[in-house]
Amino acid sequence: MKEMKNKTFIIWGVILVVAIVGLTVLAFQKGSSPPHQISTNLSKPFDAKATVKMKDLVMVCDINKSAVGACTIKIQEPKQLKDMEFQYDGKDIKVSYKGLSVKLDENSKLASSLAAVIVNSIDTAASPSGVDVKMVGKTVQITGKSDSGNFKIVLDKASGSIMTLTLPQLDFECNFDDFIFKK
Known part of the structure; x- marks a missing residue:
């Protein structure tokens, strides 16, 4: 018994x-949202602060993505480049600095290294195909290939905010802070 x-x-x-x-x-x-749903949120406009490392240059920037393929990047540091602004509309890149504005050739190294790299990678990551999306702990990792090269984007799973963007071939790394999706 x-x-x-x-x-x-x-x-x-x-x-x-x-x-x-x-x-x-x-x-x-x-x-929790599925990883692919979180990645499609990347097509939304956002504001963020970011620390960008390109080869030996480290910059602190304000990034404003206003639409798919469009973004404005304003450099805050180093102080020699403070207030330099890149405006990218998906086709043309305009650089403004101390009252001077110049449109850059899309083949320019400077043009392809900052605004276009960020926008092309994020917009590609937001597409429903051609990227690999997986959950890793409390993050969503997206890998793929944009016009700028192979990239990896790490998102916070809870908020969908971008944490990092890296393109190893370009020695490019962008760490995001104060990331806010616009309504």
């Missing part, structure tokens, strides 16, 4: 544990 009570207790204990685990998994799945 005692042995039967112990078996019954164990069986009910196992059922209870399985039920709790099952409910926890269902609650987690309902509360």
Whole structure:
């Protein structure tokens, strides 16, 4: 009799544990967006501060993505480049600095190294195909190839905010802070 009570207790204990685990998994799945849905949010406009490293140059910038393919980047540091602004509309790049504005040739190294790299990579990551999206811990990692080369974007799973963008072939790394999607 005692042995039967112990078996019954164990069986009910196992059922209870399985039920709790099952409910926890269902609650987690309902509360979190699938990785591909998080990546498609990248097509939305956003504002962010970012530390950009291109080869030996490190800059702190304000980035404003206003539409698909369009972005403005304003350099805050180093102080020699403070207030230099890049405006990219998906085709043309205009650089403004101390009252001077110049349109850059799209083949210019400077043009292809900053604004276009960021916009092309983010817009490619937002597309529903041609990228690999996977969950890694509390992040979503997106890898793919844009006009600028192979990239990797790491997003915060909870907010969808971009944390980092890297393009190893260009020795390019961008770490985002104060990332806010616009409505």
